[in-house]
């Protein structure tokens with residue numbers, strides 16, 4: 371089966387490997403509360419930038435938000451005199467809140483996510499009994515990307531690749547020679563993302579990962595999370611296709627699909643839900659906005675009892 375989106379991504383990466391003007395500068399901000407890497411990728415020629423997977427700090431006990439993680443991004447963008455064209459979400463995160471709406475107010479950028487977010491909105495809209503006021507058509511976002519859709523960051527070419535499995539709507543964004551792959555692969559010594567949230571699928575994740583590992587070996591991969599593998603005491607969020615192919619503990623070259631699916635499924639059974647799954651999902655399916663305030667002007671997060 372020909373994969374035209376993958377072929378276009380490969381051609382884009384190969385071109386950027388030959389021409390350094392087509393490679394983004396990437397600066398990463400790591401949020402240690404949620405183990406999330408927020409990346410700022412910019413075109414050194416035009417200083418146009420994209421922010422990928424921002425974090426709004428949230429304290430579950432008090433229900434209070436803070437902007438400290440996102441403020442570091444704002445400070446950097448201003449200091450480097452970047453012009454933000456995109457706020458990109460690789461998926462609706464279940465372990466942290468997106469700061470995209472707040473960042474849009476501060477530094478701008480169109481907010482984009484994968485078009486299958488509509489399926490995620492449908493699944494979680496039902497779980498949280500969100501009612502008809504909650505639109506499940508992705509209209510809360512400025513742009514919904516389909517597999518193979520191209521865009522630009524300044525003069526850098528970029529392409530969105532659909533990589534479902536962790537959720538039905540995961541996207542990888544490839545800007546020049548750098549791929550921002552969300553929750554698919556983690557560092558080679560840590561493995562892969564879980565696939566057991568509602569709508570997740572280990573078999574689909576395997577195929578998405580194989581697709582990413584078909585990109586050129588020198589492709590720079592930027593991850594959404596790191597948890598420090600046993601024996602490693604620094605957080606890490608950048609690797610390459612070559613390093614993942616040869617060394618990923620779950621899915622290196624030669625691991626068959628059924629073996630991966632069995633491993634992933636068994637491992638997922640041992641994992642507790644993320645601390646912030648309830649607020650994260652309800653807010654992120656609304657593109658980072660709080661649920662509609664009630665008649666007293668306050669927004670509430672729901673918790674379905676004995677459901678998840």
Ligand SMILES: [Fe+2]
Pocket residue numbers: 461462463464465536553
């Ligand atoms: Fe995630």
